[in-house]
Amino acid sequence: MRSVAREHPRLSVGLSGGPDSLALAAALAAEKRGEIVAVCVDHQLQEGSRAVSEEAARQARAWGLAAKVVAVDAGRGEAEARVARYRALAAEGVPVCVAHTAEDQAETLLLTALRGQTGGMAPRAEIEGCVVLRPLLEARRADTEGACRELGVEPWRDPHNERADFRRVRIRREVLPLLGDIVGGDAVAPLARAAAQTVDDDVALDTAPTDDCAELAALPAARRRRAIAAWLQASGAPVTGWGIEGIGKLCTDWHGQGGIAVGARLEVRRVGGKLALLHQL
Missing domain, CATH: 3.40.50.620 (HUPs)
Structure with missing residues (x-):
């Protein structure tokens, strides 16, 4: 402090x-x-x-x-x-x-x-x-x-903080105590350390966003995931592991497949070798 x-x-x-x-x-x-x-x-x-x-x-x-x-x-x-x-x-x-x-x-x-x-x-x-x-x-x-x-x-x-329809509340009130019971001790400390290490990894592997599919395909997988995540964030789209995986395949395993849904009425398509965020009709 x-x-x-x-x-x-x-x-x-x-x-x-x-x-x-x-x-x-x-x-x-x-x-x-x-x-x-x-x-x-x-x-x-x-x-x-x-x-x-x-x-x-x-x-x-x-x-x-x-x-x-x-x-x-x-x-x-x-x-x-x-x-x-x-x-x-x-x-x-x-x-x-x-x-x-x-x-x-x-x-x-x-x-x-x-x-x-x-x-x-x-x-x-x-x-x-x-x-x-x-x-x-x-x-x-x-x-x-x-x-x-x-x-x-x-x-x-x-x-x-008492609403069971919020995922974070249920994790706080149900999941973390259960994990503590399973490990026979404090589950918060190791999870918090793992999260901090993930942050360190993200800093070390930080990659600028790009929509160029050839550039993304040439990147190591860890950096490609981060570049796609950064591109989604810069585009105002939700970031999920499933979305990143699907978008990655538009770059590394392109065979004319359709778009990847990334949010409510949003999808990412490959257009002219570039990623494009489009609104679904």
């Missing part, structure tokens, strides 16, 4: 009022007062959300931080809410610290593996034009809960 505060003269922190973000805001406040702004994003998805954000901002000010509440149109789903949140954080024009923990890292590894493309969260990333820092990736939720108890603050409990 000290190195983050030292390396960045100006910072913001995403503060929901939950235990993780409260613990993060308090730690940053202890390191550097007056140069950090807590941004409390009100997604307006739940009754009373404004009051929750205002209370989080009040607590941040009590610790000596500047704080503001920003209301956003979160759309209709998790993905749209995430985009709206990061765009609001990007508007500050400074790096933002977010409170992802080792549990979040482990959950991300399992979720991405179920999509056929393993991944993890990097300590530093850029999302929707926002420079995102994650100083708590090696911390545990028990640590953030304990910090809140020591500070004498009562964190907000997001009702969405």
Whole structure:
């Protein structure tokens, strides 16, 4: 935490009022007062959300931080809410610290593996034009809960974290405990380490996106997968392992086959030796 505060003269922190973000805001406040702004994003998805954000901002000010509440149109789903949140954080024009923990890292590894493309969260990333820092990736939720108890603050409990129709919630509440029981110990730590190693591999094998099928066919498989994933991301299309595999075959095993579905009414076709993202009729 000290190195983050030292390396960045100006910072913001995403503060929901939950235990993780409260613990993060308090730690940053202890390191550097007056140069950090807590941004409390009100997604307006739940009754009373404004009051929750205002209370989080009040607590941040009590610790000596500047704080503001920003209301956003979160759309209709998790993905749209995430985009709206990061765009609001990007508007500050400074790096933002977010409170992802080792549990979040482990959950991300399992979720991405179920999509056929393993991944993890990097300590530093850029999302929707926002420079995102994650100083708590090696911390545990028990640590953030304990910090809140020591500070004498009562964190907000997001009702969405109880919804069994969210895959991440079911992994958190059902899968991780089951894996812990199977291995006879802590399943989060090794999964989080594996996710971090995946991030390191992605950095080492980072490959620029390209739509040229000949160029993609000439790449080693690991780099070809990453180039296709980067191209899909740059095109605004979903990234899945199945999609990447199918698109790869358009380059390495071309025999006039049809397009590869990559999302709702989206497909990738090979046209004139290039990849093309097309809307299905």
